[in-house]
Amino acid sequence: MRTQVIRRGLVAAAVVTTAVGVCVGPLSASPGATSGGNAASSDKATQAGVDSTSALVQLKGDPLSTNARTKPAQGKKIDFSSSAVKSERAALSALRNDFKAWLRTNAPKAQIVNEYDLALNAVAVRLNGTPLDTLRGAPQVTRAEYERTYTIADSNDPDLSLVHAVQAWRSSQVGGDANAGKGVKIGIIDTGVDQTHPCFSDAGFPATTQLGDKRFTNNKVIVAKVFNMKGGQQGYTPEAVQEHGTHVAGTVACNLDTPAVVNGVDVPYDVSGVAPAAQVGNYNVFPADVQNVRNEDLVDAMEEAYVDGMDVINMSIGGNASGAQDLGTVAVDNLDRANMVVAVAAGNSGPGHYTVESAGSAERALTAGASTVGHFVGAAITVGATTYRAATGDFPVVSSPLTAALGVVTGTTNGLGLACDTLPAGSLTGKIAVVSRGSCSFATKIRKAQDAGAVAAVVVNNVAGDPIAMGGDAAVQPAPTIPAYMVDRGSAAGLVAANGQSATIDATLAYFRTGNDNIMAGFSSQGPTDTSARRVKPDVVAPGVNVLSSIPTHLCGGSPDCWTFLQGTSMATPHLAGMAGVVRGAHPTWTAEQVRSAIVNTAAEGVLTRYTDGTTVERDVNVTGAGLANLLAAVGARIAVGPVSTSFGTIPGGSGQTRTATVVLTSLTGAAQTVSLSVDSVQGAGVTFTAPSSVTIPATGSTTITVTATSDKGAAAGDHSADLRFAVGGVEIAHSVLYAYVG
Structure with a gap:
């Protein structure tokens, strides 16, 4: 049977209806909303x-x-x-x-x-x-x-700030912004990369042998190839027709400090990829309007990227995991063993355990979960004395202020209906419809509202954090033509209470920086893997909601000002691929496994919060993996841990069994290191994890330790985890997740 893999990009509708959380809402309604810094300057300098x-x-x-x-x-x-x-x-x-x-x-x-x-x-x-x-x-x-205007060392791009990228660039290991990814090649296996976008100008890049279809290459995008079974008869080329791959590539390696304009709004910082000095390869497995790629084409692209000299590949894709390793995951593992880092999306099938997708389920994939970036471009919607900030997306916006009565579609999601089914004829005539996110695509909701007579639509988010840039849905025909916006979940109560009142949608768009960062995305797929190994996935988390990056210029009438906000684990993955590029550039002798460990085992803990409320720290390792990736810590990693996390599989309930596993430790400093070990952060009652108290890692080669998981006969069924910590001189230098399932 042929496995189909689909791209993991824009999330259209998160089906989440859980308890009301605390997030930024009306500007005049809460103490948090009146604090400074929520709207950044629209002028750079x-x-x-x-x-x-x-x-x-x-x-x-x-x-x-x-x-x-x-x-x-x-x-x-x-x-x-x-x-x-x-x-x-x-x-x-x-x-x-x-x-x-x-x-x-x-x-x-x-x-x-x-x-x-x-x-x-x-x-x-x-x-x-x-x-x-x-x-x-x-x-x-x-x-x-x-x-x-005020600046700090890594404030010029919110994404980069969250993962401490600019600080890493300026570390002694990297040696400055211009060196971030220099000499490294990163393959983008996706929908193509538009080499005409300013992100991928080759000015200043060395003359490089270009491979594939040279109509779509330069000295920045050095490869352009297409992989599709019917590519020859269909006349497919590597050209970037769809937006996804160019967006991913921009997050990986957009040139340093590229000015950005979104819907006419001058973004108040210049965009850079995580590895701006890297060169990229375009391996287009979704040519033209193709939406699915088969394993054979995917593996073909992976192997070709390896042969072409790519140091890292990014695969923001996902397909159903079958309960056992498929050949796509085997290929990922083997390419990692052959010293190419493979960053893969966990998938957008969350929330819920066992939702991680292939090939992110591969043991040796660098698998990405997604969290929020607190910024967006949008408009003000005023109802009486209250102003709401509303994100724009793929739908029309008003060209002059629009004033009309609110028409709330009532239901059970924070008082709002989903508008996935036909609404009563004329029920919203002349009104601004207010509906909830969830269950069906945004285009479906907006079309239903328009068919009921609405002159505009406001979709209220159903998860914590900011509103997002809503994506269209080509399957909805005729497409909606009324203006549409999204507001945050905290706006629901005020809008429901204002049903029938006059509201005004401002025509002037602005950039908003809200600070609603590091909230886990509800859609982000969760582990453990659906295999006997029950591996912890994702490995680590990176920004994946409201990520601003490049899209093909033909989507903007040929204008170089072609940018958009997207969300998905697709958007988190290129952060990891870019990090791998920077780490590999700084440490060219490190193996792919060591690069992965540097990124995973130095991640920041305790900073990611639950999508349900945006405030409670998320402790479930199958949601967060090791934590939020931190590039500054990664480039300074002192030891490598293999595997990056340890699973003891399933321990039968009531058995009182002890399981053992081995962990290989390698020094990354070129010197022997005596490391203290400890186990803490235990989650789940009745399982004890142990490890040696100390170990000496040789200057070259490696050492192996044995770790154990002992289950009491009365151990609670379900997930059990702990952190294995490594310290030198009382200072932690790495940590690794230990996991067992009792059942």
């Missing part, structure tokens, strides 16, 4: 340290922190539930509304993009050509000044 296109405007009246009625007693914090605070917030909100009304009359081009009442009683304003002195003349204003 108009002046040194100053953004003259934006202003902070301080209004009359003291903020909550200094107001005599609301400031806290010494050593305490503001009580946001007190009647005095609620009353003062309402008064400050009314003052801001007065200023908004003044702006509409006296400075109609100016746009309020953020509001504050805690540290400042103020608003942030996009001037859009309005003189600063005009705002200073408003009766409500105390002070107005251009916004200042």
Whole structure:
């Protein structure tokens, strides 16, 4: 039987209806929403340290922190539930509304993009050509000044900041931004790479022998080949027709500091791939509009990439795992043994255990789970005194402000219906429909709303974190033509309560940086693998929600400003592939296994939170693997651990058995190291994990230790895990997951 593998990209509809969580919602509705930094400057460098296109405007009246009625007693914090605070917030909100009304009359081009009442009683304003002195003349204003800009070492790209990429580039191991991935070749097995995009300009790259169809290569994209059984008779080429592969490649290796514009919004940082100095290979297994690739074509592409000298390959793909290793996973394992790192998506079949897909289920794959990046491009939707931030996606947006009554489709998902079935005729005539994410595609929901008479649609997220850029669905015909946006889950209650009230969708789009980072994606596939080995997967997590990257320029009418936000474990995987490229470039003598270990066994723990609420730390190793990847730690790794995690398989319930496994340790420093070992972070009652207390790893070669899992006869059924920690001089240098299943 032929195995079909599908690309793992945009997630259309997460079917999650669990408890309400805490996330950024209306700008004026919660303490978190009024803190600074949620909307970044739209100007990169108009002046040194100053953004003259934006202003902070301080209004009359003291903020909550200094107001005599609301400031806290010494050593305490503001009580946001007190009647005095609620009353003062309402008064400050009314003052801001007065200023908004003044702006509409006296400075109609100016746009309020953020509001504050805690540290400042103020608003942030996009001037859009309005003189600063005009705002200073408003009766409500105390002070107005251009916004200042601030930077830290790795702040120029949120994705890179979360995985400490820029700090890694500037480490002694890498030697600077220009060296990040230099001399390394990374193969993209996907839908093609558009070499005409500015991300892949070959300016400054060395003249390189180019392979395949040279119409689609340059000295940055050095290979362009197509793999499809019917490729010859169909006339397929390696050209990047679909968006997925170019987006993935941009995350891997977009050239350093490439300016980006999304839907006309100038993104306030310049985009870089994780390994910007790397060269890439285009191995197109989804040519033209092909949606599936067979194992034979996939393995062909993998082998060709190896022969072509790729050091790393990225496979943001997934297919059903069958309960045993298929040949695709065997190929992955063997190529790793042959010293090529293979980064693979875990899949988008979560939540739930045993959802990890092939080939991410391969033992030696560098398998990626997905977490959030807290930013998006969108518009403001105002209902009374409350403003919601709404993400744009593949659907139309308003060209001028649209005002209409809200038409809430009621149901059981935070009070909202899913709108997957036909709605009563005329039930939304002239209204802005409000529906929940889940069960069916976004295009289906929006089309159902349009057919019921809606003039626009707002989809409310059903998982914690920011709204996402909604993707289209070619299967929905006729395609929806009304404007559509997504807001976060925290907006549900306010929108349901405002049913029938007038709402205005602003036509001006803006970039929002929210800080809703490191929340596990509900769609991210989970382990253990559905095999007797029950391996922990994913191995490690990287940003995979609201990831900004390049797409083919033909999708933007040939404009080089061709970018979009996508989500999926497809978007997390290239972060790992890029990391592998940087690590391999910094340490060319390390084996593929050692590179994988450096990335997995130095990951940050305790920073990933649950998709259900966005605040509770996720401790399940089959959700997070070793944690959030940290490139700075990876390039400085001191030992390699093999395998990167240890599974003891299934221990029969009530058996009281002891299982053993071996772990191979190698020094990466060129010197012998005496390492202390400990076991902690035990999850699940009744299984004890043990390891030697110390071991000396030789300067060359390796040493092997034995670890054990002992099950009590009364051990609880299900998952059991712990962390095996390695330290030198009391400082942890690596950690590895130990896992057993009792049943």
